[in-house]
Amino acid sequence: MKITVLGCGASMGTPSAGGFWGVCDPKDAKNHRTRASILVQSATTDLLIDATVDLRTHLNRVNLKKLDGVLLSHDHSDHVNGMDDLRAIAYHGNRLIDLYGNKETLDEVERRWPYLFTPKSGGIYVEFLKRREIADAGKFRVGDIDIETFGQDHGVCTSLGFRFGTCAYSVDVVNLDEDALAVLEGVETWIVDAAGYQKEAVKTHANLQRVYKWTERLKPKMTYLTVLTTHMDYKTLCDELPPHIRPAYDGMVIDTEGNRR
Numbered sequence: 001m002k003i004t005v006l007g008c009g010a011s012m013g014t015p016s017a018g019g020f021w022g023v024c025d026p027k028d029a030k031n032h033r034t035r036a037s038i039l040v041q042s043a044t045t046d047l048l049i050d051a052t053v054d055l056r057t058h059l060n061r062v063n064l065k066k067l068d069g070v071l072l073s074h075d076h077s078d079h080v081n082g083m084d085d086l087r088a089i090a091y092h093g094n095r096l097i098d099l100y101g102n103k104e105t106l107d108e109v110e111r112r113w114p115y116l117f118t119p120k121s122g123g124i125y126v127e128f129l130k131r132r133e134i135a136d137a138g139k140f141r142v143g144d145i146d147i148e149t150f151g152q153d154h155g156v157c158t159s160l161g162f163r164f165g166t167c168a169y170s171v172d173v174v175n176l177d178e179d180a181l182a183v184l185e186g187v188e189t190w191i192v193d194a195a196g197y198q199k200e201a202v203k204t205h206a207n208l209q210r211v212y213k214w215t216e217r218l219k220p221k222m223t224y225l226t227v228l229t230t231h232m233d234y235k236t237l238c239d240e241l242p243p244h245i246r247p248a249y250d251g252m253v254i255d256t257e258g259n260r261r
């Protein structure tokens with residue numbers, strides 16, 4: 001199994017629209033960040049986590065032509081606004097794409113874009129997604145990939161964290177309860193939100209202090225930070241962080257041992 005970080009940027013990306021780089025060095029390619037999304041792949045199964053506005057760019061960068069499922073962490077716009085671009089994958093695969101999320105997320109996505117699930121407008125819109133409701137805490141399997149979900153406190157809602165064997169993905173999280181930490185126990189590679197960076201208190205995203213506390217307890221071999229804002233320059237982060245915690249970058253590929261390729 002391998003994980004590709006398709007995007008590791010915060011909601012506005014780096015640079016944000018208008019060319020705002022913040023403190024990030026535009027000359028460093030690792031500061032060019034699209035919205036947060038990963039691809040989880042085995043030899044036979046391809047899973048996309050979240051459907052960002054950069055989805056088309058993401059799939060074309062890795063030359064991916066089919067998907068066995070799309071997992072949604074939550075319904076915030078930067079995680080779901082690229083859903084329309086799944087139409088091409090469904091069309092060329094000649095089948096509906098399974099869309100996994102908790103009830104709250106799927107209900108909100110269906111409320112915003114009913115035509116994704118139901119034929120409409122005299123046949124102009126043909127549905128191409130199939131609802132697959134999953135529990136905040138539970139296990140399921142897509143193809144040959146086992147997935148375990150855990151609920152994460154995102155301040156304003158519950159987001160889903162996902163564990164895939166020895167790897168886990170925790171996007172958009174400010175706090176983890178004991179149940180979530182129990183699921184993460186033994187994880188060797190963890191990709192986790194750190195958009196709060198050095199701020200003392202952020203309502204919706206973990207800061208570095210919080211990530212340090214978690215990693216001291218869970219002791220993953222490698223932890224990669226995602227949801228990186230324009231306040232977070234790649235090289236500065238590399239200098240600041242301990243060696244077992246690294247910033248992610250777009251296009252980073254991690255094998256199940258946690259090594260970057």
Ligand SMILES: [Zn+2]
Nearest residue numbers: 074076154172
């Ligand atoms: Zn969010």
